[in-house]
Amino acid sequence: MADYDLISNSDYFSEEEKEKKQEEVPDLQPSPQTDEDDVFAKPESEQPPEPEPEIPSPPATEADFSEDVQRDLPMDEVPEQAEERVESTEPDRADLLEFIEEKQEGINYRPLIYIALVIILLIVGYFAVSKFLLGGKESAEAEEAVAEKTKVEQPAKNAPSPEELKRKEFLSSVAATVQSNLNLLTNLSGVAGKKSRITSILLYNPDFLFQIFAPSRAELAKVNMNLRNQFSQYKISLISTEPRPGTNGILGLFKVDLSSAPPAAGGQQELSSLLETPQKAREWIDYLATNSGIKTKDFRFKNIGSKESFAVYEISSTITGSLSGCLAFLESMASSGKNVSIHKLNLTAQDQKTFNPKKYQLRIIFHLYAPSL
């Protein structure tokens, strides 16, 4: 007969074992006292708010300005030069007028001459003005053409190296996996129907487990059939069932074989702007949570090394709110295309008696691949 003694058997999760585990895992960065490896070491209600370590802000990266800064000649210089040109012709005009008056007798050609001269001067002045203006524009256009040519030549000179391509492909692949897994998670949440309820989800690659509470075995069987009909391309199996003590309800535990999941977007996803630091990641998480109507309760991080020339941070966060809010949060995360991978995700009903859909908790541990500073 198996040993079921509640006294002689020791607590499976004794404090001594927890402390031993804490000692074995070295912290690479100064962090709060609680064991950051074990997200479930203490329930969150007991955890005091921990002061977040100051994150040194990275040197501001300025946007790359184009080298082809266009320079336009100041417009006000040209009219002055045109005016100078007009003024300089005036003394010549006076001499001409006097010479014409001395030679002719009887016929007064003076007005005609005046008019002709004015016309000539205007024409000359027009050409003089246009020469300076158009000449500036042409030179500007010529410089612009040169600049564009330079610009076109520069990308060719700065083509990504094989290492950079590899890093980009790595991040795209990571983002695609996140999208695939989270999309599956959010889609599965709808399979429970009205009478049953999804009570917990664990995503811990390659394991994907979810538990459903059904009011009866018949309802659980319906959920099972829905899974087979709607998710036939995945290998999903009901691995255990057990009655809920004190009720006629039943809990069903399902497992999804993630290796059977089709990759999203051919295994690559287009990336959006990268999260450069854990602080940026925090701002992103808070933003997604606020938009989804849920609340971030805590946020911790530590450096765990490097990969593909990225600095890798392990970030854990606890978020509480409604089930629909948590799922909306995960949907947003799925399509965000950020430089993060999900290490572990646990979505559970906080009220294990009634599984109130307004009280769910999402614990997520993800890895941030930050560009090395």
Added chain:
Amino acid sequence: MADIFGIAFTENKWQLSHIKATENDSVLHSAQELEYPFPFVYDSFFDQTNFALMALAVKEQKMEKGITDLDLSFSLPVNFAAVKRVALPIDADEATIKEQALWEMSTFLTGKLADYKIIKTDSVFDLGDFKEHLFMAIHKNIIQQIVNLTQKINSHLKRVWLDFSSFQSYLTHHDFIRDGENQLLVKIDTFQIKSHLYIQGQYYHTYIDSLPLNEQGAVDGGAFLSVLRKHFNDSKSLIRQLPMALSDRLQLYFWNSGTVDGLSEVVMNNFSSAELLTATVNDRQTNAIEAIGLVLD
């Protein structure tokens, strides 16, 4: 060698079995059912006031029987604990088992995980690709109350089991549990029916149902029978699906510790192989099956 009290709790009465230590041996001396010193309610059973009264009642029995050196064993209704099977791949290492169990228990239990003592039993079910490890969790406050009671009456705490363990001990001792066979033990109590399923000699799980009542407040025999049939059929279906079950034969045992007459006849008349558990200790008929099973080694 100390005398042993086996104390079990039903919804109607508490049970006391007495193993008397002699010079060379120890024998089952008596087994009886006694009235509670307070109204039985699950939610308030381990309140300090109630359990202090329980301690006095046990102390009175100790003094009445003239015992000086006493070991106490307790059998608790399964309602006071949480029993969960954790399914894991067959090649899971201990670290993976612990992590999965931590997750499952933290999501399964109400309240804080640190308030529970969680035990990994030796019971493992082989399901082909998976193994199910049986875990039990009991609130530390309950353990403390039991320890306090033991100390109050100057005794030693020998064991604390859940009721399905006590019944399994009784069935094993009397050779009701045989290799390759499966049993469904139905405990009919005052408010609830508990059906403990044992597969291939190992405890699997417990169905708990409220005793069905009709509009007049009396037990609905038809509904009661429906509940039993459902659990019996579900159990047989479950056994057929388990790869490690050698036989799908299911033997029904039942025991009535409640106050409602006639239910035993309902079972006997509708289940051909049903067997009512009874006990005789020192030529005295007793219903304290659970307390007896608790102290049998």
